[in-house]
Amino acid sequence: MSLSFLTTTLALAPTALRPAPLTRAAAPTMSEPIARREIFSKVLGSAALLSAAAANAEVDYAGVGFLGGSSTIDVNNANIRVYIKLPGMYPNAAGKLVSNAPYKNAGEMYSKCKFTAAESAAVKKYETRFIFLEPKPEYIIDNINNGLYR
Template sequence: MAFVGAAAPLRVAAPAARSSICMSAEDKPAVSRRAALTGAAAAALAAMAGSLPAMAETEYANVPFLGGSDIIDINNANVRAYAKYPGMYPTVAGILATNGPYESVSDVFKIPGLTERQVNTLKKYQDKLVALTPTPEYELDKVNNGLYR
């Protein structure tokens, strides 16, 4: 066979620079089924995200009673909130956090095993305590919120 005209020089790309179209089956990187499904699910969620309303509560109305004011919510506050009152932290605060929820502040005096000194401490600060509705979001952090300093 004879070719008429000058032939262009043949260019061969380095293996790393070849496109996936030119790769043979053994050269192509394997994509796992999990990665493909995860990518498809992420794309579907991203497409739906713009049309869904935000369902998150933007502000917990009783945040000041979690330790930011003089009054402490005995049903939701962390034990560290009681540190501002001498004699409350850590023992009495731990007892309050682990024995709730309470209907009213007077329920704290029904906790079994309180010593006379602990009862006197509770009476001393009784006007600084309030029993608000327990909130599940704060239940886990009442005893240990992970803040150590």
């Protein structure tokens, strides 16, 4: 019997007589749903991570440069470390400034703080660099201690 004869005979045989085709062993039934669940959870996790970046919280405000990044200082929102750069201001005058904030103007600043003569002279020296913007709660909370230590 030749191989071609056997192949032809099997091809023409009724379905019940044909041998089952060779296939790989089937994977366990639980592996497929787990893989789908794993992929689905990773996609949802990525989507959640990306959507968290687009939250509608106000993190910055127009005067952020005045919190120590420029020569002008927003007295109502700047923390105490900003005044370290100004000789004579830190720690006494700076402590009084941040403890008694907010202020509407320089006159109110002097009346609220009750500076000594030396402190008042130091503040007068830098008074032209001070501005008085609307206080923001997210900056006021860190005025005295912003968690940065040397």
